[in-house]
Amino acid sequence: MLREIAGTWIVVPLGQRVVDFNGLMTLSETGAFLWKRLEQEAGEDELITALLEEYEVDEETAKADIDEFLKELKSGGIAE
Amino acid sequence: MGREDDKYLWFDTVNGLRDVAASQGIPLIGSFELTARCNLRCNMCYIRHDGNDKKVLIAEKTAEEWISIGEQAAKAGTLFLLITGGEPLIRPDFREIYTALNKLGFIITLYTNATLINENFISWIAKIPPNKIGVTIYGASPEVYAAVTGSGSAFQKALNGIDLLMQAGIKVELRTTITRTNIGDIEAMDAIAQKRKLDISHVLSLVKSVRGAASDVENQRLSAAEMKNVSIKEISCDDDSEVVYKGPPKKVRANDQPMYCSAGKSSYWISWDGELLPCLLMNEPFFDPFNSSFIDAWEKLKFSIPGITAPKECSYCEFKPYCSVCPAKLQAETGSFEKISPYICELAKMIKEKYES
Numbered sequence: 168m169l170r171e172i173a174g175t176w177i178v179v180p181l182g183q184r185v186v187d188f189n190g191l192m193t194l195s196e197t198g199a200f201l202w203k204r205l206e207q208e209a210g211e212d213e214l215i216t217a218l219l220e221e222y223e224v225d226e227e228t229a230k231a232d233i234d235e236f237l238k239e240l241k242s243g244g245i246a247e
Numbered sequence: 248m249g250r251e252d253d254k255y256l257w258f259d260t261v262n263g264l265r266d267v268a269a270s271q272g273i274p275l276i277g278s279f280e281l282t283a284r285c286n287l288r289c290n291m292c293y294i295r296h297d298g299n300d301k302k303v304l305i306a307e308k309t310a311e312e313w314i315s316i317g318e319q320a321a322k323a324g325t326l327f328l329l330i331t332g333g334e335p336l337i338r339p340d341f342r343e344i345y346t347a348l349n350k351l352g353f354i355i356t357l358y359t360n361a362t363l364i365n366e367n368f369i370s371w372i373a374k375i376p377p378n379k380i381g382v383t384i385y386g387a388s389p390e391v392y393a394a395v396t397g398s399g400s401a402f403q404k405a406l407n408g409i410d411l412l413m414q415a416g417i418k419v420e421l422r423t424t425i426t427r428t429n430i431g432d433i434e435a436m437d438a439i440a441q442k443r444k445l446d447i448s449h450v451l452s453l454v455k456s457v458r459g460a461a462s463d464v465e466n467q468r469l470s471a472a473e474m475k476n477v478s479i480k481e482i483s484c485d486d487d488s489e490v491v492y493k494g495p496p497k498k499v500r501a502n503d504q505p506m507y508c509s510a511g512k513s514s515y516w517i518s519w520d521g522e523l524l525p526c527l528l529m530n531e532p533f534f535d536p537f538n539s540s541f542i543d544a545w546e547k548l549k550f551s552i553p554g555i556t557a558p559k560e561c562s563y564c565e566f567k568p569y570c571s572v573c574p575a576k577l578q579a580e581t582g583s584f585e586k587i588s589p590y591i592c593e594l595a596k597m598i599k600e601k602y603e604s
Contacts (some may be wrong), residue, residue, distance in 0.1 A: 168352040172275065172324045174266040179326070179352045182375055190355070193264075 169194070169202050178202070182190055197222070211237070248276035264326075268513035271551050273324040276514035278527065279317070281344065282307055282333035283458065283519045287360055288397035289385060291426045291467035293456040293528070293579075294519075298337055306520045310340040313535055314347040316517065319541035321351040328353035330377075335521060336363040342371060354378045358422075360385075361408030362401045373415040383422045384447075387435030394428045406439070413443060421447040425477070426467040433479060449479050452571065453596055454579040457530040458518070471593035475601055505557035505574050505584065511548050523548055528575035558587045558592055569602065 168179045174200035178192040194202055204217050211233060218229040268275035283296045283303050296303045308316075320328070328348065333339055336359055349355060355377035382405065386392045389399035412419050421440045425433060433449070440447035453468040469477070506512075510525035511532075517523050522533035523544040532551040536544035557572050561567065572591045580588035 170321075170326065170352045172326050173264060173271055173273050175264055177264075177326060177353060181350070181352070183373070234356070 169199060169206070171199075176202075198236065201233065253380060265509065265513060266538075268324065269509055274320065274457065274545050275324060275513050276327045276329075276509065277320055277325040278329040278331060278516045279313060279348075280331050280333070280517060280519045280527070281313065281335045281341070282338055283460075284337050285332060285334040285360070286337055286362060286398075287334070287385075287401055288462075289395055289424075290397075290428065290463050291395075291424060291453055292460050292462045293454070293459045293464065294333060294458050295462055296333070298334075303519070307327035307338075308344045308519070308521050308537060310347075312521075313344050315355075315393065316536055316541055317348045317351055319536070323542050323545060326352075326354055327356070329356045329358065331358040334360055334363065336368070345372075347373065349375045349377070356381060358383065359408075360396075360401070360405060361412070362398075362404040364411055365406030366411065369411045369415050373417065374588065376415070376417045379418045379420060380412055381420050381422050382412075383424065384427045385423065385435055387432040387439055387504060391429050391432050396424065409443065409445075409483060413445075419443075419445055421445050422450070423447060425469065425479075426453070427469060427473070430469065430473070430477070433477070451477065451479075454528055454576050454590075457579045461580045469598035471590075472592070475597050504553075506552050506555050508573065508577070511552035515545065515548065525552065526575050528579045530578070556584055558585050560587050564595075565590070566599050569598040 168181055170177050170179055176194040178194060200221060201214055201218070204214055209217065211230075214233045215226065215229050218224065218233065219226060222229070224232070225242070265275060265550075267273075280294070283294050284298050284300055285292070285295050286298050287295075288297070289295060317328075330345065330348065335357065338344070345357075356379045357377045358381045360381040361380075384405055386402065387396040389402045392402035392405075393399035409419055409421075423429075423433075423436050429436075437447055451474055453464050455464050456462065506525070508514075508526075510516075510529075511531060515523055515525065516527045516529075518533075518535065521535060521537045522530075523536045523541075524530070524533050525548065532548060532555075534544035534547045534551075557574065558577070561570075561572060564570070570591065571594065572588070574584045576591055577584055577586065577588055580590060
């Protein structure tokens with residue numbers, strides 16, 4: 168679950184995820200933007216499209232950024 | 248919108264979240280004390296009432312009421328939630344309350360004595376575990392448990408509970424309260440933690456109860472002289488400070504206000520009978536979130552904090568850098584924010600002497 172508290176985006180794990188969770192994770196505006204799309208079950212291609220529409224980046228950079236983001240979520244125990 | 252500083256800023260730092268919450272008056276850190284009742288009868292407890300205490304039972308808030316307060320607290324910005332008691336697992340509706348609170352996006356810590364944890368409980372909570380369970384242990388043998396809690400069998404039950412939680416992969420931290428009855432078990436209790444690779448924290452300086460607990464704090468707590476020879480660290484209630492009995496104070500207070508911690512600024516405590524308080528040791532100022540609303544009571548509580556005063560003597564006291572005094576402790580010890588407490592003064596003197604020697 169993504170919560171905004173005191174102007175900060177915070178990922179709060181729910182259910183059994185809690186036991187895999189390595190500390191408190193917060194997201195930047197961009198991270199929160201992607202997270203909300205992940206919550207709507209967007210795939211990687213849809214994330215890239217969304218990022219290109221919203222931010223001034225080229226496709227290659229967007230793909231690299233999203234790969235990095237998903238990798239970080241996995242290593243934080245937040246996503247599969 | 249451009250990329251922020253042209254960096255991979257997906258992850259912000261959470262450092263400072265507490266400070267920002269305090270400056271904005273957001274109730275970030277909350278505690279729900281679901282009951283004052285407990286299945287154990289610890290002789291130093293600040294809150295304890297018997298498990299079947301009818302007066303307490305009648306005055307407890309219902310599951311529905313706690314869930315409603317939880318929903319309101321989440322909306323108001325509470326992130327860290329402590330669920331405690333008494334022994335919270337003694338409530339027959341504990342699972343109903345916990346399940347609902349767990350869906351609201353809190354980072355939950357649960358405090359328990361672990362004696363009511365069995366396989367049935369584990370199979371339920373393992374599906375929706377809290378971030379952490381803090382288990383208080385009271386000794387390292389059935390004999391010491393019997394002397395402190397009134398139940399020798401509680402020792403094995405607590406160990407079983409701890410081991411079941413660990414087997415389920417739930418994060419456990421041990422806590423203990425050191426009294427004249429269990430002071431001989433400090434090392435053995437530490438060994439219980441070490442064997443399981445768990446952290447253990449110790450509470451040494453106990454204050455009198457402000458809640459009419461059926462216990463005997465004054466005869467059980469260590470005097471300053473008795474505490475002098477204890478070479479362990481005590482973590483204080485304020486996350487940012489630490490009382491170290493074998494060294495200098497680690498941290499000078501962030502400010503010189505009487506209420507120098509986060510209580511009533513970004514943290515709060517809701518007592519089992521429904522009072523919103525700055526912290527667990529206080530019985531005023533209090534406001535009623537159940538008959539008004541959480542946010543209304545919180546706003547009133549925040550407004551009342553700057554009015555809390557301190558004893559004049561403290562402002563020029565030579566032991567001040569070594570002293571853990573706060574309005575909550577004074578209220579518990581003396582019934583007033585403005586009266587000094589000989590017990591707290593002696594502790595400060597002892598810590599200064601210990602450091603200087």
